[in-house]
Amino acid sequence: MSLDWEYFFSLFTMSAFYEACVIVIILSVLAWSFGAVFGFVVACGKLSEKKWLSIPSSVFVWFFRSVPLLVVLVFVYNMPQLFPSTGPYLGVPFFAGLVSLVVTEAAYMAEIHRSGLVSVAKGQKEAGHALSIGFLGVQRIIIIPQAIRVSMPAMVNEFVTIIKLSSLVSAISLSELLQVGQRLYSQNFLVLETLLAVAVYYVAIVTIFSSILHWAERKMDISLRSPEALSDEECEVLRLQSIAVTHTPIDPMQKGVPNALFLQKIKKSYGRHEVLKGIDLKVKPGEVLSIIGPSGSGKTTLIRTINDLEKIDGGEIVLFGEDFIKPKALSNQRTVFEGIKRIGMVFQSFNLFPHKTVLQNIMIAPNYHEKNDSVSETEAQALFLLDRVGLLAHAYKYPHQLSGGQQQRVAIARALAMSPDIMLFDEPTSALDPEMVGEVLKVIQDLAKEGMTMIIVTHEMEFALSVSDRVIMMENGVIQVDASPIDIIENPNNMEGFERVKEFMGKIS
Numbered sequence: 001m002s003l004d005w006e007y008f009f010s011l012f013t014m015s016a017f018y019e020a021c022v023i024v025i026i027l028s029v030l031a032w033s034f035g036a037v038f039g040f041v042v043a044c045g046k047l048s049e050k051k052w053l054s055i056p057s058s059v060f061v062w063f064f065r066s067v068p069l070l071v072v073l074v075f076v077y078n079m080p081q082l083f084p085s086t087g088p089y090l091g092v093p094f095f096a097g098l099v100s101l102v103v104t105e106a107a108y109m110a111e112i113h114r115s116g117l118v119s120v121a122k123g124q125k126e127a128g129h130a131l132s133i134g135f136l137g138v139q140r141i142i143i144i145p146q147a148i149r150v151s152m153p154a155m156v157n158e159f160v161t162i163i164k165l166s167s168l169v170s171a172i173s174l175s176e177l178l179q180v181g182q183r184l185y186s187q188n189f190l191v192l193e194t195l196l197a198v199a200v201y202y203v204a205i206v207t208i209f210s211s212i213l214h215w216a217e218r219k220m221d222i223s224l225r226s227p228e229a230l231s232d233e234e235c236e237v238l239r240l241q242s243i244a245v246t247h248t249p250i251d252p253m254q255k256g257v258p259n260a261l262f263l264q265k266i267k268k269s270y271g272r273h274e275v276l277k278g279i280d281l282k283v284k285p286g287e288v289l290s291i292i293g294p295s296g297s298g299k300t301t302l303i304r305t306i307n308d309l310e311k312i313d314g315g316e317i318v319l320f321g322e323d324f325i326k327p328k329a330l331s332n333q334r335t336v337f338e339g340i341k342r343i344g345m346v347f348q349s350f351n352l353f354p355h356k357t358v359l360q361n362i363m364i365a366p367n368y369h370e371k372n373d374s375v376s377e378t379e380a381q382a383l384f385l386l387d388r389v390g391l392l393a394h395a396y397k398y399p400h401q402l403s404g405g406q407q408q409r410v411a412i413a414r415a416l417a418m419s420p421d422i423m424l425f426d427e428p429t430s431a432l433d434p435e436m437v438g439e440v441l442k443v444i445q446d447l448a449k450e451g452m453t454m455i456i457v458t459h460e461m462e463f464a465l466s467v468s469d470r471v472i473m474m475e476n477g478v479i480q481v482d483a484s485p486i487d488i489i490e491n492p493n494n495m496e497g498f499e500r501v502k503e504f505m506g507k508i509s
């Protein structure tokens with residue numbers, strides 16, 4: 001027996017097949033799009049800390065991943081028997097098919113989105129919070145764009161699955177490709193030729209659409225983008241466009257100027273482990289304070305409480321004489337966010353936003369907070385800051401194209417973009433190769449000279465002693481020593497706790 005090739009080729013001139021192709025494409029595109037959006041909502045619900053959201057979302061995913069699509073299809077199509085008012089919609093095979101595909105796909109897409117969302121590093125959320133960007137802003141600007149890039153390959157795969165699954169809708173008499181084929185071979189019995197043609201139509205649709213989606217995926221892949229550094233001439237042009245970010249430091253000698261920060265009896269525990277045991281600390285405007293101490297003594301925890309990255313269990317933080325941070329139950333979120341705007345934070349692991357260029361990283365907070373009258377003014381200020389940290393030539397690069405030291409300098413420029421009154425540095429050089437440490441410390445030193453109030457957690461003892469007005473040493477969640485570098489270097493014997501500092505310095509030198 002041989003195939004009837006003439007009949008086979010004639011099937012590619014038949015309008016019924018092209019009409020069926022249009023139905024398959026429309027159904028698949030709609031099911032994919034709605035499934036992706038609905039699935040995203042379900043994924044967020046599943047990740048929510050609120051049980052009334054996470055439990056129904058988990059049940060939805062579990063149920064629709066367990067039930068075969070064919071069962072869902074037949075059930076939805078027959079729903080008007082139970083609810084006659086749904087007849088005008090669910091009684092139509094196209095809509096019944098669409099609803100069934102959307103709910104089934106949403107369950108799969110939810111898991112894809114969930115893996116994308118959890119893959120975004122915790123530091124990204126923290127960097128957004130440190131720029132005083134609210135929960136929804138962080139999701140919209142930082143988390144979702146990165147999560148979608150991670151989910152994209154699996155979502156493209158899901159589109160192919162939907163195109164193939166759409167053939168099941170023939171079971172409820174939708175005139176899609178398989179149904180057109182079935183009608184033909186039930187009359188002429190040329191089953192193989194007809195199904196072969198149906199397969200060719202499916203392969204063509206899948207090939208065209210997966211090529212388009214793969215193209216989009218490549219376009220979204222930041223790691224494939226590699227903008228060049230700018231030439232000296234190009235930098236000069238940008239330099240002329242830049243606008244200085246002015247920030248007048250508060251004069252500490254002025255009468256009645258409050259402390260920049262006043263920490264009163266700060267307590268913080270992780271479970272039963274009390275990490276901060278009632279810390280009292282005052283920082284004057286323009287003062288540079290370094291925090292040193294052995295690993296695990298609570299330095300990072302302390303600095304993170306100052307911009308609400310760690311909630312405090314007891315005590316209070318007052319910012320320039322105004323209410324700022326209190327334990328969660330007493331805290332006013334609006335006051336906290338207003339306070340965080342006045343504080344810039346630089347992290348050990350940089351936490352730059354990988355999907356944004358260097359310039360966009362710096363512009364993100366001023367744009368979000370509408371700091372300036374126009375985006376072009378924000379850009380001009382971002383160029384100024386970038387020039388200040390010596391990276392103007394790298395303005396249009398992405399973070400993955402920079403060295404660690406360069407990334408940290410961008411992070412400093414990003415933190416300065418909101419013209420903060422206080423800068424916090426959490427071990428800014430710990431993740432850097434030794435030869436890059438100097439370039440970052442130089443930027444911090446320049447800020448100190450300009451009178452910026454700074455708190456620096458560091459293991460760089462020499463740097464801490466040279467740049468700081470005061471050095472505090474923490475141990476076991478308390479401040480053991482609070483002294484000026486001069487006291488530490490020149491009058492150590494008069495200093496309370498000197499033995500401990502000497503021992504600690506001996507260990508790290």
Ligand SMILES: Nc1ncnc2c1ncn2[C@@H]1O[C@H](COP(=O)(O)OP(=O)(O)OP(=O)(O)O)[C@@H](O)[C@H]1O
Pocket residue numbers: 270275293294295296297298299300301302
């Ligand atoms: N999220 C957390 N959950 C539980 N324990 C934590 C958490 N963060 C910190 N800790 C614990 O709190 C203590 C203080 O940690 P912290 O990071 O503040 O110390 P550190 O002085 O900054 O140390 P290092 O110099 O090594 O960074 C440690 O014992 C640490 O294990």
